[in-house]
Amino acid sequence: MSAQIDRRHWLKFSSLAALGLGFRLPAFRDEAILPAEYAGVTGLVNLSSNENPYGISPKAREAIVQMLGESHRYSYNHPGLQDFKKQLAEHHGVSEDHILVTAGSGDALGLLPRFFNKGKLVTANPTFPILPTTAAKLGTKVVEVPLNSKMEHDLDAMLKAVDDETALVYxxxxxxxxxxxxDPNALKNFCIEASKKAHVLIDEAYIDYLEPQEQVSMISLIEKHPKVMVLGTFSKIHAMAGLRIGWLIATPDIIAKLQADYFSRAGFTLSVLSMYAALASLDDHAWHNQSRQKNTAARDYTIKALQSLNYQPAQSKTNFIFFPLGNYPGDYAQDMLKKNIFLRSYQYPYGKYARVSLGTMDEMKIFMGEMKARI
Ligand SMILES: Cc1ncc(COP(=O)(O)O)c(C=O)c1O
Structure with a gap:
């Protein structure tokens, strides 16, 4: 099939885009939301939203239970939470004035394009859509640079796309x-060069799924390159997607402006239960390591099993996989949902692709059972 053909199409698409003849890809779609009739269906395997299937740390669970009786209070009335920002900042090696805490990092992704709205946005295509979609809705010109044929960011092409009219790079x-x-060094160089002209936001939502020695954050660049910003979340390795805490690290100047313009309510949007749980989870490395190891095992199994069926997933470093569907005739996500497996598929100009979150090993075996049955 299939993957070869898709790759050719991808290359053709990239060269068209390089000539300015690219296609705009579809934005955020409601397919991410589980149809109401499936809510609570027994045996539904939910592989749709890149959540962590192993749940929150037992320490975070215990923290929530302890805090329940105090949940009638605002967070600023809790002595244990008053230095929440300080502890989070220290964890990331910066001072408190470098950090803005939001109700999930998606909150910041919706608000940053409102703040950096005086020029173009440069981003990859495809990418996580909240920020580019919001920017486009606000009338900002969005320059979308196709991924390369290995489905990696094409940093050289992105750097060429950044000019004096660029306000933000995502x-x-x-x-x-x-x-x-x-490559972390290539990304560092990119950030240094691009931030001479524009603000650069690196979204590191999935960084904790890399092996510890591979986890190179761009936070350390901020001191010398003040237009670099880094986004993170408790929704992934901390398994707190439903508890809603994310953060942005940037210079105190940017943070103060964001806080004043858009986030003065931030102190009110966070729940005491989430904050307490986040603090308890921060240093529970043993729990996170377990999640990462189980994720790697489920990923190795699924990738090999898909390859044995002639699919060619991209080299995943995350808790989800992405692969071309070749000449799949119908709507793959819809067809899988009928089999009680909830995942995502996309129709790009160069072909159909699936994105499958990594569940537990048992869930991935159910998924592969269904994939084999389709042959
Ligand atoms: C790359 C990326 N950034 C940010 C988010 C938003 O996550 P949250 O709002 O839960 O922090 C997601 C969610 O899937 C994501 O994939």
Missing amino acids: ICNPANPSTTIV
Whole structure:
């Protein structure tokens, strides 16, 4: 099939885009939301939203239970939460004035394009859509640079696209939906060069799924390169997607402006239960390591099993996989949902692709059972 043909199409698409003849890809779609009739269906395997199937740390669970009786209070009335920002900042090696805490990092992705709205946005295509979609809705020109044929960010092409009219550059590393990473030194150089002209946001939502020695955050660049910003979340390795805490690290100047313009309510949007759980989870490395190891095992199994069926997933560094569906005739996500497996598929100009979150090993075996049955 299939993957070869898709790759050719991808290359053709990339060269058209390089000539300015690219296609605009579809934005965020409601397919991410589980149809109401499936809510509570027994045996539904939910592989749709890149959540962590192993749940929150037992320490975070215990923290929530302890805090329940105090949940009638605002967070600023809790002595244990008053230095929440300080502890989070220290964890990331910066001072408190470098950090803005939001109700999930998606909150910041919706608000940053409102703040950096005086020029173009440069981003990859495909990428995580909240920020580019919001920018486009606000009338900002969005310059979309195709991924390369390995489904990695094409940093050279992105750098060429950044000019004096660029206000913001958005890079998701590791990337969603494409699962790949870029070389950390290449990314550092990119940030240094691009930030001479524009603000650069690196979304590191999935960084904790990399092996510890591979986890190179761009936070350390901020001191010398003040237009670099880094986004993170408790929704992935911390398994707190439903508890809603994310953060942005940037210079105190940017943070103060964001806080004043858009986020003065931030102190009110966070729940005491989430904050307490986040603090308890921060240093529970043993729990996170377990999640990462189980994720790697489920990923190795699924990738090998898909390859044995002639699919060619991208080299995933995340808790999800992304692969071309070749000449799949119908709507893959809809067809899988009928089999009680909830995942995503996309129709790009160069072909159809699937994005499958990694569930537990048992869930991935159910998924592969269904894939084999389709042959
Ligand atoms: C790359 C990326 N950034 C940010 C988010 C938003 O996550 P949250 O709002 O839960 O922090 C997601 C969610 O899947 C994501 O994939």
